[in-house]
Amino acid sequence: MGEVKVIGSTLSQFCTRIEWALKLKGVEYEYRVEDLMNKSPILLKYNPVHKKVPVLVHHDKPIAESLVILEYIDELWKEKYPLLPEDPCERAMARFWAKFADEQCLMGAIGACWKEGEEKDKAVESAIESFVFLEKQIEGKKYFGGEEIGYLDLALGWIPHWLKVMEQVGEMKLVDGEKLPLLNEWCHNFIQIPLIKESLPPREKLVNYVTASVGYMRSLAPNN
Numbered sequence: 592m593g594e595v596k597v598i599g600s601t602l603s604q605f606c607t608r609i610e611w612a613l614k615l616k617g618v619e620y621e622y623r624v625e626d627l628m629n630k631s632p633i634l635l636k637y638n639p640v641h642k643k644v645p646v647l648v649h650h651d652k653p654i655a656e657s658l659v660i661l662e663y664i665d666e667l668w669k670e671k672y673p674l675l676p677e678d679p680c681e682r683a684m685a686r687f688w689a690k691f692a693d694e695q696c697l698m699g700a701i702g703a704c705w706k707e708g709e710e711k712d713k714a715v716e717s718a719i720e721s722f723v724f725l726e727k728q729i730e731g732k733k734y735f736g737g738e739e740i741g742y743l744d745l746a747l748g749w750i751p752h753w754l755k756v757m758e759q760v761g762e763m764k765l766v767d768g769e770k771l772p773l774l775n776e777w778c779h780n781f782i783q784i785p786l787i788k789e790s791l792p793p794r795e796k797l798v799n800y801v802t803a804s805v806g807y808m809r810s811l812a813p814n815n
């Protein structure tokens with residue numbers, strides 16, 4: 592086993608943010624693609640609690656949960672491209688907004704994607720309200736990390752690619768260029784960075800995956 596190993600899925604935004612961090616730090620790693628429909632013994636061994644990806648294995652010690660992994664990577668390889676701000680308050684705020692984005696923006700977008708009718712309208716409205724908070728955090732900056740991308744940019748890196756696919760499949764618009772111009776500009780700047788762009792999953796495969804996921808979620812709805 593290599594010194595650094597990532598157990599993940601190439602279509603997962605949570606796994607891709609880990610790859611971005613390792614590449615920014617210049618850390619070599621081995622990537623093990625996990626079949627989430629038939630979870631391997633190695634995944635169950637290293638993440639027996641949640642049985643989810645990503646998992647970072649460093650010297651045979653596993654770290655789970657993507658935001659936790661990002662902090663671990665940043666603390667371990669401090670001298671190479673710092674991700675979190677030095678100021679304690681700014682560090683705390685970056686953690687807060689990363690957690691907010693995962694729990695409110697991403698989960699809200701997923702819900703809005705598969706829901707239908709009046710429920711969808713309410714979910715879309717609620718999700719947009721969450722994205723408005725992110726719009727305010729980018730005011731006066733090129734990236735959330737300032738002039739260079741950082742921890743929060745990686746945490747929000749799903750927006751330019753994954754969210755666009757969710758908007759397409761769910762026939763909705765959450766991050767509108769007119770209503771959220773700063774967030775849209777950030778999306779454009781972020782996704783054009785070569786290191787970021789080269790790690791994105793193929794859009795067609797992502798569309799197929801999200802379409803299948805939406806169909807599955809709708810099949811579980813109480814009225815079906």
